[in-house]
Amino acid sequence: MNLLPSPSSFSTLALALGLSLHAQETGLIGHWEFTPERTQNSGMRAVSGPGVSFFAAPSVLRDPPPARIELPGRDERIVISSTLDKSQQPNREMTAEAWVRVDRTSKWGGIIGALQDNGDFERGWLLGFVDNHFSLAIASEGTQRLTYLAATSTFETNRWYHVAGTYDGSEMRVFVNGTLAGSSREQSGPILYPPSAPFVIGAYQDEDEHYRLSGAIHEVRLLRRALAPAELLARYQARKDLFPEPAPEPRFFKPEYGPFVDWQDRNSAVVTWESAVPQPTLLELERPGIGTQRLGDGQSRTRHSITLTELEPDLEYHYRLVAPPEGPRKVVSRRYQFDTSFYYRPAPAPAPSPAAPTGxxxxxxxxxxxxxxxxxxxxxxxxxxxxxxxxxxxxxxxxxxxxxxxxxxxxxxxxxxxxxxxxxxxxxxxxxxxxxxxxxxxxxxxxxxxxxxxxxxxxxxxxxxxxxxxxxxxxxxxxxxxxxxxxxxxxxxxxxxxxxxxxxxxxxxxRPRLAGSGDWSHQYGGADNSACSQDELVKGELDVAWWGDPGPRPMPDRGNRNPAPLSVNGRLFVQGDRVLFGLDSYNGAILWNYSVPEIRRANVTRDCSNMSAAGDLLFIVHGRFCLGIDGQTGERRIRLAVPTSDNQLERDWGYIAAGSDFIVGSRVKRDSAYLGDDGEWYEEYASDQVSRVTSDLLFAQDPATGKVLWEYRGGAILNSTITQGDDMVFFLESRNPAAINAPNARLDPAVLTEQFLVALDRKTGRKLWEKDHDFSSLEFMSYLVYGNNSVVVTGTDRRKHFHTFAFNAPSSKAPKSGGDDIASAIGGRLLWSETHKEDKGHHSGHLQHPVVIGDTFYSDQRSFNMVTGELLSKDLPERRGCGVMSAAKGAIFFRHHFHGMWDLESDKRQQFLGIRSGCWLSLIPAGGFLLAPETSAGCSCTHAIQTSIGYIPRSLTARGQSK
Amino acid sequence: MKPFSSLLCLLGTLASIQATDWPTYRGDYSRSGVSTDPLPPRLAEAWSWQSIHPPQPAWQGEAKWDGWNKVFNMKPRQTFDRAFHVAVAGGKVFFGSSADDQVRCLDARSGKLLWTFHTEGPVRLAPTVQNGRAYFGSDDGCVYCVEADSGKLAWKVRATPRDRRIPGNGRMISAWPVRTSIVVQDGLLYTTAGMFPVEGVHLVALDARDGSEKWRQIQNDLPAQGYLLASRSRLYIPAGRDNPAVCDIESGKRIRVVEGAGGTYALLTDDMLVFGPGKTGQLGAVEEGRSDQLASFQGNHMIVTPERSFLHSDTELTALDRARYLALARERKQLGTEQAALNKKLKALGNKAATESERDSLKSQLADLGKRLDAATQGMDQCQLWRSPSSWQHCLVLAGTTLVAGGTDEVAALNATDGSLAWRHPVRGRAYGIAASDGALFISTDQGTIHCLRTGTTQASLSTPTTASTEISR
The missing domain is CATH 3.40.50.150 (Vaccinia Virus protein VP39)
Incomplete structure (x- = not known):
């Protein structure tokens, strides 16, 4: 006989009262039902037990049902207590139960808990999830370690679930929708608690980790007893009808171009974007503390522009672009963000006086x-x-x-x-x-x-x-x-x-350009990937020349292997986290900046940069376009489209290298680039970290006219290897069908066979030669550099051994050299090869990109004669940091604990204490200065100073010249 | 004048004594944030002063997140110049401006401008006023001494041997800006100049009468940014995002750099340095003579009296039984040390059968230690005397028996005995600075506003309590 009310008769009452019908039941520690009625100040009263505090103002909504707290997964938090009060915690037995909707899975997720999981020190408990499995974690006196019991079933995002975890002192169980989904007897005895831990809802949080739930919670209960399976099933059954099926997934709207957020003044900005077809797109702006505004005139057009006014300073704003719905499905863009603290223009002066002819x-x-x-x-x-x-x-x-x-x-x-x-x-x-x-x-x-x-x-x-x-x-x-x-x-x-x-x-x-100064126009200095700017001035003793913004706030996390800054013609171009900056290289003045939410690239270790600069223009990749941006004003002057003469429309622009009157580009499958939005470090040997982004087309364009000068189609071209020198273009391409047809256009490390080294004539695109060689040992990454009429291919295998192969690559201008086969008579003859276990031994030592200065090839901790392969030294400066080396003609720069420099003439190795750079390349010698935009963002370390900075060689100063 | 902590005068009570000045940032060189002057029960806004431009902080803030550790909303560790912090002495209010490079003096009663003094760079830290003179530094690299009554320059000294000015934080300033406050003690003036270790960071002692140099120490590893702290024998130098350095006040020689999570907020009690907020809003306490932390607290600021500590987080204000808490913290630290030693021994024994009995003995000792650790931890939790929700997270001072907390667009006063809310008052912007002197409050905000609240005006009285704190039952 079933004494429970039927779901239908119970449902209305249950939604209104939540589980408060059971509020006084034995062992109840807390019951938190997230309804607007219960909110107060910056928190919420509990149905039973301690109230909670809200951080970053999460929304508590009633409509549409169920009542819930929405957690976008940014900084919104629900804290029951920031300190651990054991009177609020279960001891030997427990049940944690919640109605929850997860919108985005993560490696670790929390619904409710209080724990510390720090190396050997594991204490507390957590109801949460691991990837797409709900889970219960408990550390008991029996093992003194946490057991993460994951449900055998997976959950779907955007769907409501009833989740419960129980522990009776000897067995852990996890229930999903009233059904037992996993159990473990690994733990026994009372739950073991840390001295301190935050007691939180909607997060996995301990002393050094904080994963926020992206989703919603209707209610959470915590009891000092283990509920029986039948009780949990009944609870689920009683209320399951109250939680709606997920709405149809919105259709994704990707603007054809943009959006861009351009400042008008401190309190207003213009958002511009284009749709592929004329349509009345709108902008939905979330105004913190106010609500969502829909902006737009409803007119059908392709070019859209909205002026946002009354913007508050120092606030994050979010917005979406909304296209007309398709039936029941909304059509919306991703949720973009811009930040009004990224306004760097000088303070306003009184308005200019009228345009009088004199005075x-x-x-x-x-x-x-x-x-x-x-x-x-x-x-x-x-x-x-x-x-x-x-x-x-x-x-x-x-x-x-x-x-x-x-x-x-x-x-x-x-x-x-x-x-x-x-x-x-x-x-x-x-x-x-x-x-x-x-x-x-x-x-x-x-x-x-x-x-x-x-x-x-x-x-x-x-x-x-x-x-x-x-x-x-x-x-x-x-x-x-x-x-x-x-x-x-x-x-x-x-x-x-x-x-x-x-x-x-x-x-x-x-004043003209400094004689002897160099440019840093590409990811690795020049298009030759030498990581050397050829600057003759940056060497010897350096002094601080300037410092200031951008600081860490607009920058991407330090660890994502982000595109390098560039510096050409006395300007410095810095790519923040979807914020672009143009600076004066010589004094750090910010010339312009704007928000570009669709411009982002990470893991350039397995891809190429999305920026290149030539003359007064910065070229940057934006979807299927390459933009030519005026370096002084930030004006978007040129827009080039990736060639699609073969009707391959779902393509983005990949590689970009700008010359004085041409650009070389490549084409990738749409959305194949890494974005680094989850704090990735891309250091481990895993397919989703080391797979190399590949292109299906290489081409050259005239930037002035957009005319395509030539196209090359072959196999899957590894973007990280595209290199130019002496009017030749070099790259590795895979002709393995699995690589060519990879759905995400990334070369999986399992498919490293059938790679060819190819050389093209840069002016015509004509193939000069190719070399079939076994590059399958380059498992972690593939690099290619050019110099001294040779190309060097290098990378590491999964044991972190470097493998380096040098081939002859005679200049197309020079007489052909002899060889032992037809191919190598033209080029592609193996000159030397070398293998060694990485010397650095930590902090991505196995990912080091080489440097070429003159005829010396620097790699890992070693240097070689680039032409002969002779080992010259094994004592490059110690580098504890995760960055890679960069060079001028007279010095090499790197991250040790701090900014580091090796002056080649004096052999002096020094650090500039207090400041560190990021986990790729961000110390660039150009224009006679060493430029170091802030790239340490997010570092938990106590480096004293996080700033962009320029260093001037003392030899360029009056002080230096007076010596 | 009372540059040293007024706590020494409290003698175990929060009762008031004679009216006092607030001659330097947070009232004294301990940066205690305590005034013995009681506040009148009702206060109203007497006057406010508004800058044309808001403060121009040198540093925008931390990154949006630590992607590797998944830590969001990291705390800015360099917040010393987010408002025009004031010193109050002799019925006058003194403050510098990071926007227009001036130091101003206002009449504390009327808010009337008495004088202004120009430097050649942003003045980021509050002046120190002593013996009728106001001392301050500037990003122009100079230390200034002016007469407090007139603003007339008494002397000016460049703090470094060279005058080299370069673009820094958006202005043409000295390569060695004076980015710490001034301490004047026993006739000597202490300050620093310089940010970049590669350029040398100068710690100097000058004769306060004429600015002549007494000694100079150059740091080559740490910058100096924030408010200096001082005891009779030590100088404490905040180092921006890094941890403070402790120096001998007689010679300037470095004694140690303390351990912690970094930050320019710091407080010196009789026996320890408390500082933070690290990346997550955490204060570390380091005892005199040591580098390692005795305890850490989840919070951004702290007020310490002989009996109580008041811990100020983003959401809560908590009163702790100070003596008991410290005793338990010391006990827990000692137990933790013993635990680590036993664990090391246990690990060294390995899993060999021959060591089983010894291992069992160690495990037994560890289990006992664990229980004592838990008991100490639980005891520390029970040191909470009261806990009150607080949305006024930017700063905290104690005036008499009233805690005053600065929030966004509002300040609030709470009764220090039980945490009950006494009143709230609107202000313009985020209240990063509060000074208390002679029964008045001077509130500095990030909008460049200085509000003066005092009794005896004709304006409406302030709001009355609306919520109560939680008494902690034991």
Missing amino acids: PAARAREILAAAGVSKGYALLLGSPSAALAIEIVRHSEFDLILVEPDASRIPALRRDLDAAGIQGIRAAVHHAASPELPYGDLSINLVLVEDGRPPFISAAEVHRLIRPSGGAFLVDAAQPDSAAWTRWLGDSPLAALTTGKPGATRLAFL
Whole structure:
């Protein structure tokens, strides 16, 4: 005889009351039902037991039923107690029970628990899940270790389940929907607790790990007794009808282009995107603490733009793009995010005065036009006036310094700047009477002499300050005294002073690029993958030249093997976590930045970067496009599409290498790139970590016209090996059908046969030669570098032994070398090979990318003659960190505990204490500086400083030159 | 003037004594956050001062998450300059600005601007006022001494041998900015300049009368950022995200770097240094003479009186029986040490049959130790005197018998004896700084606002209690 009410008669009451019908039952510790009625302040009253605190304001909703707390899996938390109160915990027996919906599985998940699982120290209990299996973990006095009992059944995401875990002092059981799904007798005796642990709902949290539940919880109960299977079944049966079947999965809407979030000012931004066909897409904006706003005019079009206003500073905003529904299915994009704390423009000055033909405002506009620069740092010399300073600030983004030798003038200047609201934050008056100004070498974008007379500092001193690659010196004088200027200029480099523009009366000098400086235009320096910028200046002793934003907050986690920053023509390009930055390499001024939620790549160890730079353009991959971005302004000037003449439409742009008048690209299957959104480190030998992203097409385009210059189709081209040098393109390609037809376009480590080394003519795409070679030992990764008329292929096997093969690759411009077969007469003849067990032995030592400087090939802890393979040394600097080496001609840079440098001439090995870099390549020598954008984000370590930083060689400074 | 902790004056009671100044950040060089002045039962806003631009903190904050360890919402470890923190002395309020490079002096009663002094860089830390002079440092690399009454410069000293200015945190500042506060004690002034060990980080002692140098120590491994702490014999130097260094105050020589999870929040009690918040909001306590931690607390700030400790987390304010808690913490640490030693012995024995009896003996001792550890832990839990929910997480001070906590758009006062809420008051922005002096509160927010609350005004009184704390039954 069944004494329980039927589900149908019970259901309405049960939903209203939850399991409170049982609230007074024996052994009940706590019962938490998540309904809006129970919320208070920043937490919720329990049906029984202690209340809970909410963090990061999770939503508690009633409609549509069931009532629930929604946990997006970010930082929303439910804390019963941050300390462990054993009076709130079960002792020898327990039941933890919940109605829960998991929207995203994870390696570890928690529903309710209090535990510590730290190495050998395992204490407490947890009802949760392991991947897609619900689980119960308990540590008892019997074993003093945690047993994670996982249900034999799997669960589906987005579906409600009744989950329970019981322990009676000798047996653990886990129940799913009232059915026993697993048991274990591994534990026995009272539950063993740690001295401290957070008691939480909706998370797996201990001292050093915190996995948040992405999903929803209706209610949770905790008892000091083990409920019988029949009781649990009855509980499930009584209420199962209250929990709806999952709604039809929304159809995924991926915008054709964008979205991009461009700042207008501190409180507003414009979101732009394109749909593939004309349609009325909307933007759903989640305003924290307010609710969701639907924005859009409902007009059918392909190009969409929404201006977001009244944005609060320092907040994370989330939004979705919504297309018209398809029947019952919603059509929505992924949930994007932007953060208003990533606003770096200078503080606003009062609005510019009307465009008067004369006066300080007009003068300021003319000066800025003549100088051609308007961002960074500017010095105003020559009896500077507040009136002109204020107008320069109004019309530019300069941080302006008025250098005044006469102390008596300073109070009035400061008073005027104060009155204009720009004192300090935009313009400062510095008292300086010495002929040597205190400012850093090469740090100033504009030096302006206001009164037309030669300043009190020398021409050499002015030249010392001006930033290369476009820094300006300007004399604002309609009729400068030529004789005085001639004397002042002397034989300094400024003697090349010219009038700014034809007909202009202002004298101007634009500083050219530093002779001997190099660029870091590709992931590994150049397209040759040498990891060397060929910069001749970065060596010897270095001083800090600048530091500042971006800091760690906008950056991706340090461990994802992220794309390297680039630096070309005095600009530094940094890819944050879906935030792009352009900086001035010489002073760190942020030139532009914006949110690009669809631009992200990780695990470049098994792929290639998505960025390359040439001239004044940054090229970056965005879906099936490659964008050409103005390096100074951030304007998206060029959009190139990946070729699809073969009607392969579901393709993305893969590799990108930019030259002066061409780009080489590759094509990958859609969404084949790694994203690194789960904190991956990509260090272990596992298919989902080491599989190499491959391309089905290699091509060249004219970036000016978009014209496809040539296409190459062969096998599955390993992106991590695409290399260029001396007008040749090299790569490994797999012709194994399993690789070519891999659904995710990733070369699985189980399919490493049938790989060919191929060389193409870069100008025509014509195959020059190919080499069939056994590269199957390169199991962890495959790298290829070019130099000295040879290509070197290297990688490690699963035992972490390096295998390196060097082949001849004569320049297409040079006479063909001889060989012992037809192929090698052209190229592809094995010159040397080498194998050794990795020397570094930790922190991804087996993943080290090589460096080539001149004819020396540096790999792991060794160096070789690149042409002969002769072992030159085995004592490269100790590197404890997870990064890889980068180089200038005279120095190698690396992460040890901190930023590290090996000066090749002096053999000095040093660290710059306090600062570390990330787990791939982020110390780049370019433009004469060592540039180190912040890449240590998320490091739990106590490195004292997390900042982007530039170092200047002392040899480039007055201090260095005076020695 | 009372640069040293007023706790020494409390003599085991929270009762009030004579009105006192708040001459430096958090009232004294222990950074105790305690004023013996009681607050009147009702306070109202007497005046407020608003900066044109909000504070410009040097550091934006931590990363969004630690992907490897799956730790989200990591605590910013460098929050020393998120508001214009004030010093209050002689009826005047002194503060520096990271936005317009000035130090200002206001009349504490009226809020009227008395004087302003310009430096050539952001002033990120509150001045220290002593003997009629205000001392402060600037990102321009200089230490300044001005007359407190007039703002007239008494002396100015560059803290490093060279004047080299480079772009730093978005401004043209010294390569050796003064990023720690000023300590003046027994006629000497202590401060630091420099952030980057590769450039040298200078710890200097100057004659407070004229700025002449007494000694200089250069650190090559740690930066210096945050508010210096001092005892009679020690200087404690916060090191940004890293752990503080302890130096001999006579010579500046490094004694040790303490262990912990890093951060610039620090508090010195009679016998220990408490600091954090690490990556998760955790304070570590290190006893004098040691480097390792005695105990750690889940929280961001702490107020210590001889009898009680008040622990301030994002969500709770907890009162602890201090003496008992410390005794138990010491016992637990000792037990933990013994446990580790026994475990090491046990591991060394291996699984050989010949060692079975010895292993059994060790296991038995370990089991006994485990029980004593649990008892100590449980005893520590029972040291909670009361616990009160708190959504005012940014700072905490104790004025008389009133705890005042700074939240977002609001400050709240709680009775220190039982945690009951006394009143709340709206402020503009996040209240990162509170100073208490002469029965008044001076609240500094991240919007560049300084609110003064005091009695005797005509404005409406503040709100009354709405919720109560939880008394802990034992």
